[in-house]
Amino acid sequence: MDAITKFSRLPHKVRFWLCPAAALVGSFAAGMAAFWSPGIAHSFFYSLLGVAVVLALLIYPEVALALYVVIGDLKGDEHIAALLPVDLTLALGALLLIGIALNLLRHKPIVKMPAPYFLFIALVAIMTASLTYTPVFDAGLEKLGRFLTVTGVVIVAPFFLLATRRQTVRFFASFAVAAFAICAWSLFALGGSERLVTPSNNTIGLGHIACALILIVWFAVLPCFSFPQRLFAYPLLFVPVLALIGSGSRGPAIACALVIFGSIVLCRSRIRDLVCVVALGSAILPFARIPGSAIQYLGTLISSRSVSGLLSFRYDLLEYGWRLLQQHPLLGTGIQGFRYYSPNPELYKWPHNIFLEIACELGIPAALIACAIFAAAVAEAIRQLRDTVSPIFPLSQLAAALLVAGIVNATNTGDINSDRLTWLFLSLVFVMRGVRMRESDSREMLVETLPAPA
Secondary structure, three states, rough: OOOOHHOOOOOOOHHHHHHHHHHHHHHHHHHHHHOHHHHHHHHHHHHHHHHHHHHHHHHOOHHHHHHHHHHHHHOOOHHHHHHOOOOHHHHHHHHHHHHHHHHHHHOOOOOOHHHHHHHHHHHHHHHHHHOOOOOOHHHHHHHHHHHHHHHHHHHHHHHHHOOOHHHHHHHHHHHHHHHHHHHHHHHHHHOOOOOOOOOOHHHEEEEEEEHHHHHHHHHHHHHHHHHHHHHHHOOOHHHHHHHHHOOOOOHHHHHHHHHHHHHHHOOOOHHHHHHHHHHHHHHHHHHOOOOHHHHHHHHHHHHHHHHHHOOOOOHHHHHHHHHHHOOOOOOOOOOOOOHOOOOOOOOOOOOOOHHHHHHHOOOOHHHHHHEEEEEHHHHHHHHHHHOOOOOOOHHHHHHHHHHHHHHHHHHOOOOOOOOHHHHHHHHHHHHHHHHHHHHHHHHHHHHHOOOOOO
């Protein structure tokens, strides 16, 4: 007779006391082990925590996607980078691929990729062909490899992971939590002389994250409450607003302002929200001790008297990229050629404009392909905004707003591999179309199953 059978035949009262007694003995043994060997106990605890986190990210890979797009602004901190012996971006990318495979095995729904996304195949083909004439083959191959892997995950993964409203909401919630933590961390530097940064010491990255968080709160959080209740939700905006202003990031500030004022034009009821936020912000900002360097840099948007003065070093980069495009209009300089044709490769790494970067490195045809993809996304966003009766209209508004922010960022920020948020926001618009179609089909099926009125 085995132990389980013997235990089951014991009287009920005996079994009732044996279970808590066994738990007590086990807890005492674990406590003694932690007391006598704290190093082993800590390692065991962190191992269990790590296993739990990995399992959670595999069960909910949309959370891993949210972390994937912000991990670059976190892993620059040595304490965060030391969490794993491997690069955190690669680790999350591997978890995303495994999560996608598990979703397919579990027959989770996916969103069909739109026809314009097949233009990416042509763009990658041009990148590959440019390796034959790029000035530095190894650097070009590395850039192509990063676009196919690190950046490609952001472009493709949303179609496999965000096919339902619940998955999409979970993704935005996870991204908002991570973004809020980054913005809150940056506020510890208030009162200093330097602009606020992410844990990876990136000012523009903090601006991008803060802008995205502001738009998520504005379009997805505030509409969930009545106006009196929103008075208590407005403070959620102050953390990303302070982070955005403190970072001095002009591009994200412009994108955020454009989208919020555009939303007022489309929905007049948001005017009182803006008035309340501005009034509360005006009372708080004088006591926030925002670094003067950030205020001064943002002030150049108004004080600059010329385009070159406004763009500063970016003007030289754009001018140099334009000269390269004129010299190599059809084929470009080859992938990663912008940096290695320049007289100062350490300073002139990329033109801070994704469209110009593609044009001067891969030629005008490749730039037109990229523009066609973005134009298709804009057309899709406009189409969704016209359908105001959709059950996920707020999410469509948010996706359209993030797309605008992504396009603005693409015109004044890093290269095609460093600005992963832009590619993510591009995909989200098309993903929302699939989610809308699924929600509409579900509602139609529900109506058909309802009994007919007597």
